[in-house]
Amino acid sequence: MGSTDTPYSRRRWLGPEDLLGYLLMIPSVVWVLGIILYPLVFNFWVSFHRMSMVEAQAPYVGFANYAAVLMNLDFWSSLRLTCVWTFGSLVVIVPTGLTIALLLNRDFWGAKVVRTWILLPWMFPVIVITLIWRWILDPVVGVLNFLLVQTGLVASPISFLSASKAMTTVILVNSWRWIPFMTVMVLAALQTVPSEILEASRVDGAGAWSRFRWITFPHISPVLSVTTFMLTMWLFNMFPPVWLMTQGGPGGATLILPVKIFIEGFQVFRMSEAATLSVILLLFLASIMGLYFRLSGERVGGR
Amino acid sequence: MGRRHASPARIALYLPLAGVLFLYLFPGYWTLASSLKSLTDLMGAPTAFPLQPVLENYQDVLGGTPFLVFMRNSLIVAGSVSVLTLVLASTAAYSLSRFRYPGRAVFSQLILLVYLFPGILLIIPVFVMMTRLGLYNSLVAVVITHVLFTLPFSVWTLKLFFDTIPEDLEAAARIDGASRLSILRVIYLPLSRPGIAAAAIFSFVVSWNEYLFASVLVADNELKTLPVGIAGWTSSYAIQWGQITAASVLTILPAIVLFAFIGRLFIRGLTAGAMRE
Numbered sequence: 001m002g003s004t005d006t007p008y009s010r011r012r013w014l015g016p017e018d019l020l021g022y023l024l025m026i027p028s029v030v031w032v033l034g035i036i037l038y039p040l041v042f043n044f045w046v047s048f049h050r051m052s053m054v055e056a057q058a059p060y061v062g063f064a065n066y067a068a069v070l071m072n073l074d075f076w077s078s079l080r081l082t083c084v085w086t087f088g089s090l091v092v093i094v095p096t097g098l099t100i101a102l103l104l105n106r107d108f109w110g111a112k113v114v115r116t117w118i119l120l121p122w123m124f125p126v127i128v129i130t131l132i133w134r135w136i137l138d139p140v141v142g143v144l145n146f147l148l149v150q151t152g153l154v155a156s157p158i159s160f161l162s163a164s165k166a167m168t169t170v171i172l173v174n175s176w177r178w179i180p181f182m183t184v185m186v187l188a189a190l191q192t193v194p195s196e197i198l199e200a201s202r203v204d205g206a207g208a209w210s211r212f213r214w215i216t217f218p219h220i221s222p223v224l225s226v227t228t229f230m231l232t233m234w235l236f237n238m239f240p241p242v243w244l245m246t247q248g249g250p251g252g253a254t255l256i257l258p259v260k261i262f263i264e265g266f267q268v269f270r271m272s273e274a275a276t277l278s279v280i281l282l283l284f285l286a287s288i289m290g291l292y293f294r295l296s297g298e299r300v301g302g303r
Numbered sequence: 304m305g306r307r308h309a310s311p312a313r314i315a316l317y318l319p320l321a322g323v324l325f326l327y328l329f330p331g332y333w334t335l336a337s338s339l340k341s342l343t344d345l346m347g348a349p350t351a352f353p354l355q356p357v358l359e360n361y362q363d364v365l366g367g368t369p370f371l372v373f374m375r376n377s378l379i380v381a382g383s384v385s386v387l388t389l390v391l392a393s394t395a396a397y398s399l400s401r402f403r404y405p406g407r408a409v410f411s412q413l414i415l416l417v418y419l420f421p422g423i424l425l426i427i428p429v430f431v432m433m434t435r436l437g438l439y440n441s442l443v444a445v446v447i448t449h450v451l452f453t454l455p456f457s458v459w460t461l462k463l464f465f466d467t468i469p470e471d472l473e474a475a476a477r478i479d480g481a482s483r484l485s486i487l488r489v490i491y492l493p494l495s496r497p498g499i500a501a502a503a504i505f506s507f508v509v510s511w512n513e514y515l516f517a518s519v520l521v522a523d524n525e526l527k528t529l530p531v532g533i534a535g536w537t538s539s540y541a542i543q544w545g546q547i548t549a550a551s552v553l554t555i556l557p558a559i560v561l562f563a564f565i566g567r568l569f570i571r572g573l574t575a576g577a578m579r580e
Contacts, residue, residue, distance in 0.1 A: 017402065017483075018402070018403075018404040020402070020483055021398045021402030021403070021404045021407070022398075022404060024394040024395060024397055024398035024402070025394070025395050025398040025399070025407075025410050027391050027394070027395070028391045028392070028394075028395040028414060028454055028458065029395075029410055029413060029414075031391065031450060031451065031454065032413060032414060032416075032417055032451060032454065033413075035425065035429060035447070035448060035451045036416075036417065036420055036425065036451070038428060038432060039424070039425040039427075039428030039429055039432070040424075040428075042428035042431065042432075043424070043427070043428055046427075046428075100323055103316070103319055103320060103323065104320075104323075106316055108316060108317070108320065114324070116566040116567050116570060117562075117566065118327065119562075119566070119569075119570060120558070120559065120562055120566075121327060123508050123512075123558045123562055124512070124555050124558060125511070125512035125514070125529070125530045125554060125555070126512065126514060126530070127514060127530045127533055127534045128530075128533075128551045128554055128555055131533070131537065131547050131548075131551055132330050132331075132333070132334050132548075132551060133330065134537075135333075135334070135337065135544055135547065135548065136330060136333060138544075141345065141346060141349075141544065143333060143349040146348060146349050176326070176327075176330075180327075184570055184573065184574065185573075185574055188570070188574035189574075223574075230418070230419070233419050233421070234421065236421075237421030237422075237423050237424065238421070239421075239422065239423045239515055240514045240515060244514070244534060258421070258423040261423055261426075261427075262423065262426070265426070265427045265430075266427075266430075266519060271427060271431075274427050275427060275428075278423075278424045278427065281423075281424060282424055285419070285421075285424075289419065
């Protein structure tokens with residue numbers, strides 16, 4: 001239902017009514033602006049000043065912070081890891097979520113229950129998911145390594161959080177949490193696919209793939225692209241899963257930018273570096289957003 | 304039901320389905336089973352289920368750790384966040400749904416924009432701001448920031464419900480001389496009960512789970528929320544898996560119970576945003 005086309009507009013509320021409308025809205029808007037706009041301006045300001053502690057003097061330093069950050073190889077390594085993390089996660093979450101949604105959309109005993117409860121893992125605290133998987137994956141007492149060794153699939157236990165495997169492990173554990181989100185979104189879109197058309201094309205002899213490609217996919221692709229876009233934004237800036245699983249380690253193997261910002265700000269207390277990294281991250285965010293609206297805008301334009 | 308023999312099509316459906324269910328049920332089962340195992344069971348070769356189920360892990364967590372203090376803090380924070388969110392969201396949703404004024408569209412876009420703003424970009428300025436306001440190391444600071452993340456979903460869910468209420472109802476009440484605010488209280492809120500439940504429970508769960516802000520804005524152990532408190536156990540000493548799994552079970556229990564009540568409704572609210580694009 002569109003939000004602007006209710007028949008209500010024919011009625012004219014006069015001045016006091018408008019005022020009441022604003023009054024009801026203002027608290028939420030102030031809340032949001034206070035905790036979003038102020039921080040953005042603050043980050044921007046600090047990124048041009050030398051600030052090491054909350055109370056200290058902060059002299060203006062121009063672009064010195066940006067120069068320092070961009071000249072440091074650590075930044076480029078973190079940026080690379082952030083991209084690996086984001087796109088690695090997308091590659092796992094989107095196709096798997098889509099496949100599971102198509103599976104759950106079929107008729108089977110208990111389908112209704114499964115379609116709802118599949119979202120439950122997404123409602124769990126990240127720390128709990130992290131701990132559960134660390135327990136399952138533990139090299140010494142974990143059940144997965146026990147089974148792998150017992151069945152002879154591997155000779156010795158795998159250290160899933162070692163420098164070479166940590167990124168893959170964290171991506172997979174975090175994907176376990178986000179796949180249900182993708183699945184639920186796609187399932188909702190699948191409800192809009194008209195079953196008569198699917199049935200008619202089946203009668204006409206269309207195979208499963210061509211039915212998906214030409215009927216199902218066009219119906220779900222708007223939701224798929226919105227959800228993928230939101231996921232990209234969230235993944236690019238996601239902090240808790242990586243921090244709680246590896247703290248960015250071992251040896252910087254999972255030191256993505258959000259974790260780096262946290263360490264700069266709250267462990268070594270270099271506020272300027274943290275703020276500068278935040279502004280740079282925000283620029284990436286804005287460009288992803290811009291790119292998305294450009295691409296989707298062109299598509300919507302043809303509608 | 305019809306034929307019962309295993310056709311290839313049935314196998315192609317049920318085999319992957321079993322795989323998915325296993326992938327999502329096993330971690331939960333394993334956590335529950337581990338929480339009921341004794342220390343010797345936990346350290347030996349894993350068994351599929353506790354050989355002699357014990358409750359000592361739960362006793363240790365509840366009696367030997369500040370778990371109940373963390374839980375009290377989480378309840379205070381998540382409860383306050385729910386109430387505050389409902390007050391702010393219901394008035395905002397009413398305003399967006401039934402008032403016409405310039406700038407309304409901008410407001411609704413602004414509220415949605417929050418979805419896209421990750422906590423990590425806000426954490427340092429919010430920390431500085433709360434310190435300057437003298438709110439650092441208080442649960443108030445945590446509540447204020449959590450509301451930011453619960454507001455957008457709640458406003459949109461309630462607006463969805465308010466939009467469906469016939470305007471004639473409101474018109475009739477106005478002829479009887481009711482004020483707009485009493486109309487919100489007497490007509491809109493009672494008729495939107497499922498939406499209110501969904502928004503309240505969503506807010507509760509988001510706040511209950513949140514880690515980043517709760518960990519940065521609070522220093523005292525006595526003020527830590529559950530996720531922050533439990534996260535501390537894994538770094539401070541040798542990991543006690545029995546206690547960790549027991550604490551995990553106790554932490555996710557509220558989410559499971561609440562999900563049983565609003566699961567389907569919650570999914571409707573969650574997907575509505577993406578579906579209208």
